[in-house]
Amino acid sequence: MSRSGEFERIARYFAPLTAGFDGAAGLQDDAAVLTVPNGRELVVTTDTIVEKVHYLGPESPSRIAKKLLRVNLSDLAAKGAVPHWYTLNIAVPGSVEDAWFEGLCKGLREDQERYSVTLAGGDTVRSDGAIVLTLTGFGSVAQGAAIRRAGATPGDLVYVTGTIGDAALGLRCARGAFPDLPMRQREALIERYELPDPPVAFGASLGGIASASVDISDGLAADTGHLAGASGVAVAVHAQAVPVSDATADVLAEDPDLMRTVLSGGDDYQILCTVPPAKEAAFRTLAEDNHVMVTRIGRIDAGEGLHLLDQDDAPLSLSELGYVHS
Amino acid sequence: MSRSGEFERIARYFAPLTAGFDGAAGLQDDAAVLTVPNGRELVVTTDTIVEKVHYLGPESPSRIAKKLLRVNLSDLAAKGAVPHWYTLNIAVPGSVEDAWFEGLCKGLREDQERYSVTLAGGDTVRSDGAIVLTLTGFGSVAQGAAIRRAGATPGDLVYVTGTIGDAALGLRCARGAFPDLPMRQREALIERYELPDPPVAFGASLGGIASASVDISDGLAADTGHLAGASGVAVAVHAQAVPVSDATADVLAEDPDLMRTVLSGGDDYQILCTVPPAKEAAFRTLAEDNHVMVTRIGRIDAGEGLHLLDQDDAPLSLSELGYVHS
Numbered sequence: 001m002s003r004s005g006e007f008e009r010i011a012r013y014f015a016p017l018t019a020g021f022d023g024a025a026g027l028q029d030d031a032a033v034l035t036v037p038n039g040r041e042l043v044v045t046t047d048t049i050v051e052k053v054h055y056l057g058p059e060s061p062s063r064i065a066k067k068l069l070r071v072n073l074s075d076l077a078a079k080g081a082v083p084h085w086y087t088l089n090i091a092v093p094g095s096v097e098d099a100w101f102e103g104l105c106k107g108l109r110e111d112q113e114r115y116s117v118t119l120a121g122g123d124t125v126r127s128d129g130a131i132v133l134t135l136t137g138f139g140s141v142a143q144g145a146a147i148r149r150a151g152a153t154p155g156d157l158v159y160v161t162g163t164i165g166d167a168a169l170g171l172r173c174a175r176g177a178f179p180d181l182p183m184r185q186r187e188a189l190i191e192r193y194e195l196p197d198p199p200v201a202f203g204a205s206l207g208g209i210a211s212a213s214v215d216i217s218d219g220l221a222a223d224t225g226h227l228a229g230a231s232g233v234a235v236a237v238h239a240q241a242v243p244v245s246d247a248t249a250d251v252l253a254e255d256p257d258l259m260r261t262v263l264s265g266g267d268d269y270q271i272l273c274t275v276p277p278a279k280e281a282a283f284r285t286l287a288e289d290n291h292v293m294v295t296r297i298g299r300i301d302a303g304e305g306l307h308l309l310d311q312d313d314a315p316l317s318l319s320e321l322g323y324v325h326s
Numbered sequence: 327m328s329r330s331g332e333f334e335r336i337a338r339y340f341a342p343l344t345a346g347f348d349g350a351a352g353l354q355d356d357a358a359v360l361t362v363p364n365g366r367e368l369v370v371t372t373d374t375i376v377e378k379v380h381y382l383g384p385e386s387p388s389r390i391a392k393k394l395l396r397v398n399l400s401d402l403a404a405k406g407a408v409p410h411w412y413t414l415n416i417a418v419p420g421s422v423e424d425a426w427f428e429g430l431c432k433g434l435r436e437d438q439e440r441y442s443v444t445l446a447g448g449d450t451v452r453s454d455g456a457i458v459l460t461l462t463g464f465g466s467v468a469q470g471a472a473i474r475r476a477g478a479t480p481g482d483l484v485y486v487t488g489t490i491g492d493a494a495l496g497l498r499c500a501r502g503a504f505p506d507l508p509m510r511q512r513e514a515l516i517e518r519y520e521l522p523d524p525p526v527a528f529g530a531s532l533g534g535i536a537s538a539s540v541d542i543s544d545g546l547a548a549d550t551g552h553l554a555g556a557s558g559v560a561v562a563v564h565a566q567a568v569p570v571s572d573a574t575a576d577v578l579a580e581d582p583d584l585m586r587t588v589l590s591g592g593d594d595y596q597i598l599c600t601v602p603p604a605k606e607a608a609f610r611t612l613a614e615d616n617h618v619m620v621t622r623i624g625r626i627d628a629g630e631g632l633h634l635l636d637q638d639d640a641p642l643s644l645s646e647l648g649y650v651h652s
Contacts, residue, residue, distance in 0.1 A: 226354070
């Protein structure tokens with residue numbers, strides 16, 4: 001039940017996470033030095049999470065750390081960037097013990113290996129309230145090759161990676177919903193909420209293939225709307241084409257109205273991107289090579305906003321949306 | 327007494343701070359793209375501050391923002407970096423009103439002009455506790471030219487910029503100490519605590535001249551110790567040579583024991599650096615050109631740690647330290 005001082009914590013828990021990266025100077029300098037390879041640009045994203053606001057509280061610190069890192073890696077992937085480094089800022093009450101830091105760093109260490117990223121710097125301070133964590137992710141893309149939300153043009157095809165809605169239903173599971181769902185399914189959905197699995201390597205190879213891209217964090221509906229707005233186009237999405245997992249399909253079979261939650265719930269950390277028809281074959285090959293499931297869910301039209309369509313191309317509104325098990 | 331939503335706040339208050347910098351995409355994308363000029367490296371530093379822990383609370387949000395930015399610019403300056411961009415993460419209770427955000431952004435806008443830096447990205451989230459602010463500063467140096475804490479060698483001269491101790495005494499003033507000090511002096515010291523004035527342009531030109539450098543944030547004594555440790559040398563400092571302001575000199579004249587506070591109080595945000603004798607003339611010319619006061623306070627010896635000396639080169643300990651008005 002011990003608590004180390006700030007310098008001791010940095011030396012014991014965080015400095016080892018910089019191993020092999022001289023630019024971090026072992027966390028013993030005022031700043032980190034990042035060398036961006038010639039001909040490449042730096043891509044930077046940052047997220048802050050607050051205990052009991054962005055995570056429930058009882059999750060293990062290892063999972064919390066992994067989710068925070070992966071949420072940022074998801075943003076980098078959606079921009080076509082290869083991830084390299086991250087910085088971590090931690091504000092914690094004095095009552096937080098060493099075991100919490102140990103768990104946090106265990107999660108970071110495991111994901112550093114999984115994604116080939118390294119801690120570059122950070123700050124650890126005392127807070128009198130909730131734990132507040134900020135992670136800033138650094139990746140790189142070839143000069144001018146970052147994939148923006150703007151860039152979709154009419155005729156482009158709309159794709160998503162993975163399955164949609166699992167995390168939103170998983171959050172409900174974690175809060176006690178769907179008591180009749182088999183334990184294995186419940187656990188699978190909760191796992192998707194607690195531990196996103198963004199297509200990091202696939203995203204990093206999308207430069208020159210996807211015309212626009214966004215990571216799905218606010219929900220498929222909202223983030224599609226963001227891409228539409230940034231690109232100045234309309235996005236037509238066939239609701240029935242949206243890929244769902246077996247567990248989510250089972251939940252929807254019981255309560256078709258939950259399709260609204262699937263499309264708008266968020267926390268998916270998958271990529272929604274647009275692909276010019278001429279690039280579709282290359283895109284699908286890339287997905288196969290990376291063992292990433294991709295599903296064509298719609299197309300880009302002239303106009304604005306998200307247009308949900310049924311199987312006959314007739315408009316659907318989110319409010320009238322139900323789910324038909326196929 | 328209104329409170330905007332997150333997207334509205336970003337559009338209204340923060341997006342204008344990215345004006346002229348396309349890489350931020352108006353804060354409407356998943357990430358920022360930073361182009362580091364060819365032949366240069368990125369230098370990154372980050373700090374988190376918590377309401378009532380790192381600032382008192384009643385300071386204006388404009389001042390809080392400026393201090394947070396300048397604290398990071400101070401780190402960049404100490405590394406010889408030219409500042410370019412920053413990201414800002416804000417966790418605030420729902421009760422915080424638009425006026426607070428307006429004040430915060432007013433301070434940022436003023437300092438963006440003062441230091442030629444631009445907002446590149448960030449995150450704004452709800453917290454149920456204290457306000458927690460994280461700022462990450464990005465600068466650049468010529469390849470390999472970052473000035474590290476390691477790099478000092480015996481024979482180098484030890485210099486500091488500005489005056490030392492004002493902020494530490496200013497914090498005491500703000501808490502009601504030194505009631506007999508003239509109002510003008512009290513205000514000057516509090517100003518130095520609330521609004522550091524790091525030598526940003528001067529620091530950015532120290533590459534190739536200073537052999538090692540650290541920004542003084544934890545106190546002259548502690549940060550000198552950090553530099554000594556990183557460089558594997560001893561730092562000999564003549565206590566009487568440490569430059570103090572008129573206000574601090576007046577406080578010390580009343581209570582010489584406060585010299586310990588001056589040397590160890592922190593929050594100075596000045597540069598402590600080492601200069602090879604052959605570079606001293608160039609260093610002093612650079613200081614003059616930048617209108618920065620620099621004072622030689624000691625030398626690098628073989629050995630380890632900080633060695634405080636009196637005017638006869640005899641060792642002093644921090645505990646026996648007093649101040650003799652000169």
